[in-house]
Amino acid sequence: MSRRSPRPANLDSELPPISYVWETPNRRPRRAEWDIPDPAAPGRLTPAMRAKLERIVRRAPEVMVKITGRTKDVAHLKSHLAYITRNGELDAETEQGATLAGRSGLKDLQQRWEDDAGLDDKRRRDGSISINIILSMPAGTDAVAVKDSARAFAIETFGDNHDYVFVQHLDGKHPHVHLTVRSLGHNGKRLNPRKADLQVWRERFAGELRLRGIAAEATPRRTRGRVRKADRGAVLAMRKRKITPDVDRLARQEVLSEVRGGKAAKHPWDEQTKSRQDAIRRRYLDNAAELQRSGEAADHALARQIRQFVDDMPAIETRRHALKNELAELANTRCRGAEQGVDAEGHDKTRGDERSR
Numbered sequence: 001m002s003r004r005s006p007r008p009a010n011l012d013s014e015l016p017p018i019s020y021v022w023e024t025p026n027r028r029p030r031r032a033e034w035d036i037p038d039p040a041a042p043g044r045l046t047p048a049m050r051a052k053l054e055r056i057v058r059r060a061p062e063v064m065v066k067i068t069g070r071t072k073d074v075a076h077l078k079s080h081l082a083y084i085t086r087n088g089e090l091d092a093e094t095e096q097g098a099t100l101a102g103r104s105g106l107k108d109l110q111q112r113w114e115d116d117a118g119l120d121d122k123r124r125r126d127g128s129i130s131i132n133i134i135l136s137m138p139a140g141t142d143a144v145a146v147k148d149s150a151r152a153f154a155i156e157t158f159g160d161n162h163d164y165v166f167v168q169h170l171d172g173k174h175p176h177v178h179l180t181v182r183s184l185g186h187n188g189k190r191l192n193p194r195k196a197d198l199q200v201w202r203e204r205f206a207g208e209l210r211l212r213g214i215a216a217e218a219t220p221r222r223t224r225g226r227v228r229k230a231d232r233g234a235v236l237a238m239r240k241r242k243i244t245p246d247v248d249r250l251a252r253q254e255v256l257s258e259v260r261g262g263k264a265a266k267h268p269w270d271e272q273t274k275s276r277q278d279a280i281r282r283r284y285l286d287n288a289a290e291l292q293r294s295g296e297a298a299d300h301a302l303a304r305q306i307r308q309f310v311d312d313m314p315a316i317e318t319r320r321h322a323l324k325n326e327l328a329e330l331a332n333t334r335c336r337g338a339e340q341g342v343d344a345e346g347h348d349k350t351r352g353d354e355r356s357r
Contacts, residue, residue, distance in 0.1 A: 045290060053287060054302060056223060057309040060215040064136040064176075065201045067193065070128035070183070074114045077129050081106055084167045084178040092167045093151070095159055109165060113182060128183045131191055135205055136176035141214060143168065143175040149208035150177035156204060161185040222280060225313030284310050 045053070071077040085092050088103035100106055113129065135150045147168045158164050163182040168175070183191050193201075202218035209216035238245045284306050291303040 045287065050302070052217075053306065055215065055217045056219060057302070057305045060217040061138045061141065063202050063206045063209065063216050063218050064134065065198060065205055066134050066136075067198070068132045068134055070132065071130045071180075072128055074110075074129070077113060078110050080130075080132060080180065081110060081165070084169075084180065090167050090169075092165045095154070095162070095164050100165065113163070127190070130180050130182050131193070133179040133181065134176055135179060136174050137209070137214070137216065139173040139175075141175055143170055145209060145212040145214050146175045147177060149205060149212055149214070150179065152208045153201070153205045154179055157201060161187055162191060222276065225277065225280070281310050281313065
């Protein structure tokens with residue numbers, strides 16, 4: 001017989017109400033300082049909760065922590081390390097704080113990791129040697145603070161169990177750090193991050209930036225009222241080359257069949273998305289109402305900012321909704337063109353008829 005306590009029916013009953021707004025859903029929500037209610041008044045905003053609300057409604061820059069790939073063999077590892085160090089032109093730093101300068105320093109690291117990979121008899125043929133991560137902030141962020149925060153993040157997250165190396169790049173718009181972590185830990189376990197781990201990493205990196213005076217947040221997109229996932233890089237690249245990705249083609253076919261059939265298919269997740277966003281917006285307004293009841297002018301100002309933040313949230317629009325609106329606009333354009341004697345490409349059909357006579 002299982003001794004595990006029964007799980008609550010929904011996230012609302014497991015976390016304080018405010019956490020529902022900015023916590024990434026996962027099976028075992030991790031309590032952060034802004035999740036912990038005041039024991040004396042569980043419904044009251046604690047200083048940590050209030051501080052997070054301020055950062056969100058004032059749109060503090062969002063950190064990016066992204067796994068860009070995994071190196072599967074020694075050749076791939078060497079190629080990746082050569083890329084992030086620009087073939088040894090950029091200095092790299094290890095978990096021990098040692099600086100690897102030039103190709104000779106890079107070669108020593110490559111050889112050590114190659115030897116370790118050869119001794120790892122438990123690694124599957126397709127198992128990774130390393131996991132490659134980018135930590136980035138928007139353009140204009142102090143680059144020194146980004147590098148110092150990335151170093152502190154790496155020490156806290158991997159320093160006790162994994163070898164790693166990181167390099168900062170400043171040749172793009174966004175100051176960012178490439179962090180390559182050896183998959184096999186000193187305890188014999190392999191690094192296998194999940195969705196919840198990535199959110200923890202984002203929060204940790206944002207916290208390190210704030211310790212260094214940089215306003216930063218790590219909220220999921222639903223916190224900001226966004227419901228659509230960002231498109232994958234491969235999809236964006238295909239669109240840029242004027243190639244229609246399968247995901248776009250299939251989505252359009254589905255929407256077209258619904259429109260032509262005159263009957264919309266039921267998609268439960270659309271209703272779930274709308275219900276979740278409605279709940280999030282109500283929570284924000286509840287927070288604003290609580291602050292408004294305070295006698296402090298600063299609380300009243302924050303309440304106004306929260307209400308404005310909710311008013312400015314984008315419409316709840318899924319990809320299917322966007323496609324339907326796009327097709328409706330195209331149909332309207334063609335109707336207007338037909339009425340004015342202009343085809344979909346903007347050619348005057350009347351003049352064409354005159355030329356044919």
